[in-house]
Amino acid sequence: MRPNRLREIWGTGKAAINGWLAIPSGFSAETMAHQGWDSLTVDLQHGVVDYQAAVAMFQAISTTDTVPMARVPWLDPGIMMKVLDAGAYAVICPMVNSAEDAELLVKSTKYPPLGGRSFGPIRGLLYGGADYPEHANDTVVGFAMIETRAGLDNLEDILSVPGLDAVYIGPSDLSLALGCRPTFDDVDPPVAEAIDFILAKAKEHGKIAGIHNGTPEAALRRIEKGFRFVTISSDARLMAAGARTVVGTMRAGTST
Amino acid sequence: MRPNRLREIWGTGKAAINGWLAIPSGFSAETMAHQGWDSLTVDLQHGVVDYQAAVAMFQAISTTDTVPMARVPWLDPGIMMKVLDAGAYAVICPMVNSAEDAELLVKSTKYPPLGGRSFGPIRGLLYGGADYPEHANDTVVGFAMIETRAGLDNLEDILSVPGLDAVYIGPSDLSLALGCRPTFDDVDPPVAEAIDFILAKAKEHGKIAGIHNGTPEAALRRIEKGFRFVTISSDARLMAAGARTVVGTMRAGTST
Amino acid sequence: MRPNRLREIWGTGKAAINGWLAIPSGFSAETMAHQGWDSLTVDLQHGVVDYQAAVAMFQAISTTDTVPMARVPWLDPGIMMKVLDAGAYAVICPMVNSAEDAELLVKSTKYPPLGGRSFGPIRGLLYGGADYPEHANDTVVGFAMIETRAGLDNLEDILSVPGLDAVYIGPSDLSLALGCRPTFDDVDPPVAEAIDFILAKAKEHGKIAGIHNGTPEAALRRIEKGFRFVTISSDARLMAAGARTVVGTMRAGTST
Amino acid sequence: MRPNRLREIWGTGKAAINGWLAIPSGFSAETMAHQGWDSLTVDLQHGVVDYQAAVAMFQAISTTDTVPMARVPWLDPGIMMKVLDAGAYAVICPMVNSAEDAELLVKSTKYPPLGGRSFGPIRGLLYGGADYPEHANDTVVGFAMIETRAGLDNLEDILSVPGLDAVYIGPSDLSLALGCRPTFDDVDPPVAEAIDFILAKAKEHGKIAGIHNGTPEAALRRIEKGFRFVTISSDARLMAAGARTVVGTMRAGTST
Amino acid sequence: MRPNRLREIWGTGKAAINGWLAIPSGFSAETMAHQGWDSLTVDLQHGVVDYQAAVAMFQAISTTDTVPMARVPWLDPGIMMKVLDAGAYAVICPMVNSAEDAELLVKSTKYPPLGGRSFGPIRGLLYGGADYPEHANDTVVGFAMIETRAGLDNLEDILSVPGLDAVYIGPSDLSLALGCRPTFDDVDPPVAEAIDFILAKAKEHGKIAGIHNGTPEAALRRIEKGFRFVTISSDARLMAAGARTVVGTMRAGTST
Amino acid sequence: MRPNRLREIWGTGKAAINGWLAIPSGFSAETMAHQGWDSLTVDLQHGVVDYQAAVAMFQAISTTDTVPMARVPWLDPGIMMKVLDAGAYAVICPMVNSAEDAELLVKSTKYPPLGGRSFGPIRGLLYGGADYPEHANDTVVGFAMIETRAGLDNLEDILSVPGLDAVYIGPSDLSLALGCRPTFDDVDPPVAEAIDFILAKAKEHGKIAGIHNGTPEAALRRIEKGFRFVTISSDARLMAAGARTVVGTMRAGTST
Numbered sequence A, B, C, D, E, F: 001m002r003p004n005r006l007r008e009i010w011g012t013g014k015a016a017i018n019g020w021l022a023i024p025s026g027f028s029a030e031t032m033a034h035q036g037w038d039s040l041t042v043d044l045q046h047g048v049v050d051y052q053a054a055v056a057m058f059q060a061i062s063t064t065d066t067v068p069m070a071r072v073p074w075l076d077p078g079i080m081m082k083v084l085d086a087g088a089y090a091v092i093c094p095m096v097n098s099a100e101d102a103e104l105l106v107k108s109t110k111y112p113p114l115g116g117r118s119f120g121p122i123r124g125l126l127y128g129g130a131d132y133p134e135h136a137n138d139t140v141v142g143f144a145m146i147e148t149r150a151g152l153d154n155l156e157d158i159l160s161v162p163g164l165d166a167v168y169i170g171p172s173d174l175s176l177a178l179g180c181r182p183t184f185d186d187v188d189p190p191v192a193e194a195i196d197f198i199l200a201k202a203k204e205h206g207k208i209a210g211i212h213n214g215t216p217e218a219a220l221r222r223i224e225k226g227f228r229f230v231t232i233s234s235d236a237r238l239m240a241a242g243a244r245t246v247v248g249t250m251r252a253g254t255s256t
């Protein structure tokens, strides 16, 4: 089976650089896949993307060595299994609030006996290879998002669930959960503290910790602290920021 | 009929700032439309976009005041009429090589008696208003691309075609036509000379001149010279450039 | 944030006129949006519409002042959050049977601390404006459908759930639930009685009550009784009815 | 091969009642196909429809006995052959201006030796049956639209082209061509005269004459005059008209 | 209402031959529908298919007499109701583990009073006929997949749920559940035993039993044993197998 | 630039094995791309495929080493340039009837000074690499289809057009053109003779000759004769044949 480059990176003690896809287009996904990211996550939760578009995006990413991933809309076995069957090598699940939630994530992303994933890895076989069934459980990665008050309170239990690979922090939701402004990098002190706490606990349990960032500078600081999976910005944000800069320069240059 | 903001800008003697859309997605188009461009051109020629995607993109642009435009794949009456019927307020036609070509462009984009556009402005009525039929000929803009040796040679004839509104320069094709490297801003001397020639002749004939640019700096210089319609970069290029910068910063920051 | 015209109408004591979209097409949605409805609801439950089509339809509606809404397929947090993120200003949730159901509806449609909606209003920001996060909870409307025996039995509890904005009656399902023929306007007596009961209770709790209708005549009667949100027919039904009339006239006129 | 119901109707001396599809959706097409039309024409010219949507619409129509037809965007062999291969049983070609144009229409829609249609009736075989190749030339119908000054001037020549089956009048374009207001039913006198002329000439040459109408009343009058193929309104127009009536009734009923 | 050919076949004591669709395309579905299958199942679980594609596929199948079916991704009322509303005449639900699961399946696929299916059979009316509401409960078939350890353990309870029509065995999942290799036809002895057990119990309860097969030979053996619904291979598998054979022959023939 | 495997195969004197794609789906294209074909041709002429679907199919093929190709609907510069920009490495153009036609093919597929292809290889850069512009003319292959009486008559002239890479025979159209039954492998004697003639002339002019086949056996015989590019069957045909065999076996096995 094609190895998961994320696990290879983690095996060398390094951090993976993840891009984010909110535009439902195979062409923009392929363009992003040529920019050097270690992995790209198709966002089926807050991105404007559904399953059929996601499949086209996985195919587009698969023209390169970048690892195809998905964030699913919710803790729902159906869609978690569908994105894996379509060739995603990692799944990020939002708002994991309890050990029970984490168990359902594991159950949905690992084959028996570890989990209860239903068998039928249709595009997974094309992307991963004919021995996908034997190696999928050790290859595919499941991230539990810790971004609610309940998720924080039950963190130890969540991290103790067998088969859970990693946690991922959504700073905006975590901020709202703690009564703070929803933002990525410059979070309020209670959020900063919670992030440190999650990272420390993940390390304790030998789990990978990942986090969403607005800028590469913030992401580099996160890596220094010990995060091993950092997302920076998104396709739509990078495009919009570039466009705003261009238009701003044009307006400034023609305003006299 | 909803006025064409391009004509309003030109009426005040100013230049219009045009963005470019190569990603076949209504969501990326809408995101671009919120960044302040005067107009946005859906590129059905070199963009990865066909008609059905273009319609969704026109709708997305129409949620804002940005003018929806299209570049068509070729000098073909069918597609020119279809994008106008779908609500485009301007059409850019590639590789207009002769007065005959320019006449076909006019014929395809203006109703009789000026032209021969077929009647059925289905989404044009929704976007432009119920009086679209009366005002379309004075509202819609047709750009003839001058980007071949023949186009240069026949420039006077092309500019003399009644009903032609504007010309648009594709520096890459023009460069290739003149035996130079295909590029946007830093064109070779023969291309620079040809661009100046086209601009001068367009002014002589009272036609708007537009041009494709890679950077805002180049576009500002073009405006200073007298261009009244400048395109800068594209959705996919801005996204890719942003991503490359982010990944570059991340690799630099983690390479020790 | 762009105000929700539904709330403005309700603020003046009037009723909103809602259209219904079952055809998965941005073009038919835009055409409907130009006919004067106060709001248009994309039906992801019984309409032939999924999320990706719904986004295109929201964009199409957003070219006008008509309020974009969605009925979701089921009481599922994932899809409720996704349609809101895509810019819907109201969500209708089918078959709310208990206070617990209503709480999940509120949790899925309101940000903390009122609810548990996950943060990432990607197209909501484009449609609503940059201050969407601050005002979304007071702008977006959540309708709980009362259309089952359990929903009737638990009506008081449902209406007492904090953050619930409105109820919506599906006469067909309510009829089936009460052992009657599934229909819209000419419901059987037990259904008529249940509808009156729901309306009275909603008023008592200061909640808006809405209802589905087949004809404008029935809808006007509903408004007179106190309903403040009435749906009439649908895109597909109006088209089919028009076509049947045309074909009928033609067959009658040519049958001799 | 499945017979063409249009030819069967014409064989009994009757007129066919044709509906018109401008919405790019298989569901709206199927809904229309259940309303009793003899044939339904997917409008790839002024409808918001491209080829891929048209195929889905042909499939939808093929769930009933209604004859699937297409109007193509322009006199282009590629698209004429593609819609036939996809199972259309008739093609309407806009703006046929000369015998040469009519010959290209015949060449594009009939197999050798009569024409030059390329062989590969992929969905035609599914829809028409395994003997499609033998009978296609006698089954498929080609309509030449007469709607320009040149078309009028060259009418005799056009009608004399071997293999041409029928003509179709676009009253709006014909009106514009004659310097009149673009409209369907209540055309100006010069247009009325031209229509009578086309009908008379078609009869002389033994060709079927068809025409576009806004209302069934106008269509019935056309049939009385001798037209054998009448289109009335369209999916989008019928839907919009129904919606306008509903909203008008609601506004009138709530305006006090 | 159009009768369900599956029930007609079962009424004569015979077995139905079912094809399987994993390619999200109306054209491949229509091509398959012309090959003589009794029914075709659109696989929304392990196929690369979502709801919008499934609707197009149901339409394509509906151009023939083949029965349109769907396997849903998970035991979720929303999607089960949506595929039925779109005209599916049978639903296969994966991983039914308990009587409670089976009850939810029945509740989602049958109207009150038997179940709780929400009313709005939009395309069901087109496909089935105007009397769909009265006959749907007796026409539509619901299959509970027995393919987990829990499903086996609770088989009697599941089969005792009123309104359940049939069970369907997924040999791969059942194999994994029993610690065996995931495969279709040549299952390991514990799986073979479990399959016999399920079949025997289904017969006892007067329920139809169906099963997935890789080859017609295996399917024929299953029919002999008493299975009344057999699936063989899939669109993608048949295509791939054919292609492998062709390429193999070509490589062998050109390798000298 | 990524080399064109077709040219590599031809450089070693061997024949390339080409598959054919008529189903408009990225998933079926990717499945085909894993079966060992040297190249796969997306058929935009007789396949049920348009440009937007073709792009998804090119992306799917690009996940493997198989060469992505396209057959265009007609000799139209717009679509030939669009498929190349989208990453096709070869274009097959139907019904090339004269040297003038062949020159237009070359003009549309090669950059100046050899041709007149417009510059903007958007996905070509992603697939081929950053040096695409320099090497495209020597990498991309253009096939002129010889399949009409005129094509036969003008064969010498066509083969003499500078820049033409190859010819491709469509046996069905060629058969019709010569008054014979349209078929692939078992062509009538006049067609067999014409095929031999084309092959001999292509060899004389040092051009590659390719041909469409129904079976591998026929294709092997063609290779032995000197054809260097053979297509065998298609995705839809292989799927349908496999399905027919399965259903036939099932009917035979259950007919007693």
Ligand SMILES: [Mg+2]
Residues within 6 Å of the ligand: A094, A095, A147, A170, A173, C118, C119
């Ligand atoms: Mg979050």
Ligand SMILES: [Mg+2]
Residues within 6 Å of the ligand: B094, B147, B170, B173, F118, F119
């Ligand atoms: Mg150019």
Ligand SMILES: [Mg+2]
Residues within 6 Å of the ligand: C094, C147, C170, C172, C173, E118, E119
């Ligand atoms: Mg309901």
Ligand SMILES: [Mg+2]
Residues within 6 Å of the ligand: B118, B119, D094, D147, D170, D173
């Ligand atoms: Mg016309």
Ligand SMILES: [Mg+2]
Residues within 6 Å of the ligand: A118, A119, E094, E147, E170, E172, E173
């Ligand atoms: Mg299974």
Ligand SMILES: [Mg+2]
Residues within 6 Å of the ligand: D118, D119, F094, F147, F170, F173
């Ligand atoms: Mg051919």
